[in-house]
Amino acid sequence: MIKIKNIVLVALAAIFIYACSSSDPVEEFDAEAQALIDNDSLVKYLKNNYYDLTLDSIKPLAAGKTALLDDPKLKSKTVTESDINYTLYYYVLDEGTPDPVKGFPTKMDSVLVTYQGAFISKTTQLTIFETQNNATWLTLDAVVRGWSNGLIHFKGGKNITSNGPITYENGGKGYLIMPSGLGYGNIASADIPANMPLIFKINLFDLVENTDHDQDGLASYLEIENASIESNPLLVDTDGDFLANYQDNDDDGDGKLTKDEDANKDGDPRNDDTDGDGVPDYLDPDTK
């Protein structure tokens, strides 16, 4: 799991390396061009392979089979990151039937998953780089962007654990198929070369609805939703203490915890603006 959790570090490393190489035009990385190259690779892969129900696996296209690209279970969406439009594909084998009933996760929720990750070479060969067969909790803010934007189309299942390992039935199940820009980008690691489109087989068992990283009473997805002016809403940090708002229990740094900046006591600090300046108390250091 180390690789996925380290994506934030990878992103920072990418910024650092980009900054270092900016004086050398030969080294400049064209993310937009790479996104197009990756999509060509992905379309080729999706044309040349199909999902085999009996084997529960993706196999090279054979007579009488439907290519993934033509399979109605394959969906796609545009994900815009740093002004680049990426096409993310996701294949929904089972959406998931949560019991008790829960909705889809948000991009900020904690999820219980198993998965296998592979990169797709130019010849559309798969190389598996990670397999996690034990149910593992991840939070979708701290994984590659293809996960954050793809897993939100699946739901959990029903916990039927008795004595043995954690076991679920009827969970969400499918594949996330992403360009490198929504994966590990142009940074090579020991296991994955730079600029590799990725495919993850995923099972989603359970999730924490309205995950609240900093336990300040405001769900993490609500702490980033009005940050449209920021290129990366995850980095919004009102008081500038290097702790992003969704991880900071005192967002405005005025010494009063966000959970206590709820003047009208309705459980939502977003609608309390004591001095009427348009900035809610919890983001307004003028109001304690």
Ligand SMILES: [Ca+2]
């Ligand atoms: Ca929070």
Ligand SMILES: [Ca+2]
């Ligand atoms: Ca902060």
Ligand SMILES: [Ca+2]
């Ligand atoms: Ca405060």
Ligand SMILES: [Ca+2]
């Ligand atoms: Ca105010």
